[in-house]
Amino acid sequence: MKDKLLFVIHWISIFIVSISMFAYGASKSIQFRKVSEVVDLSTISGQDLMWAFYGYSVTYPIIIGVFQVIGAISLLFAKTRLFGCLLLSTILFNIIIQDFIYDVNHGAFKSAILYQVLLFLLMAFNFTHMKEVIKILFQKSKTFAIKNKIIFLLLSIIIAVIWKNFETRIL
Secondary structure, rough: OHHHHHHHHHHHHHHHHHHHHHHHHHHOOOOOOOHHHHEEEEOOOOHHHHHHHHHOOOHHHHHHHHHHHHHHHOOOOOOOHHHHHHHHHHHHHHHHHHHHHHOOHHHHHHHHHHHHHHHHHHHOOOOOHHHHHOOOHOOOOOOHHHHHHHHHHHHHHHHHHHHHHHHHOOO
């Protein structure tokens, strides 16, 4: 019985997040109003300011929407579910932070938190795969001896500083 209940909770979480992210992503091109509709930026709310920012360009919200749709579809398949969780978590963390800082409609803020909690739940359901990903990301590199690593790190820092100096002079 416990396995059946977990199966149902797993798929409810998938469908709630997937359908919501698909809908939000697909509607991005019409979600934000144009900046020209904002009259005086000093008198508008944080939410209106954020929406004006997103409404400045149609391209930016559409790009976010495309990634939301990709994440939503990825959740539906076992092989891509973890990828979908990680992709949507990246987007939702950004949304949650912006909603909090710009004091966006509390319903939207709470929904974003709910979707993120459900994504954490899905990651917990896929704990074995998640553990493998974390292990790969944080495994020790065996390509260089420590002495060689320090030399290459110093060389990399020197080249980066020279590059940044060159970049700031020409750009």
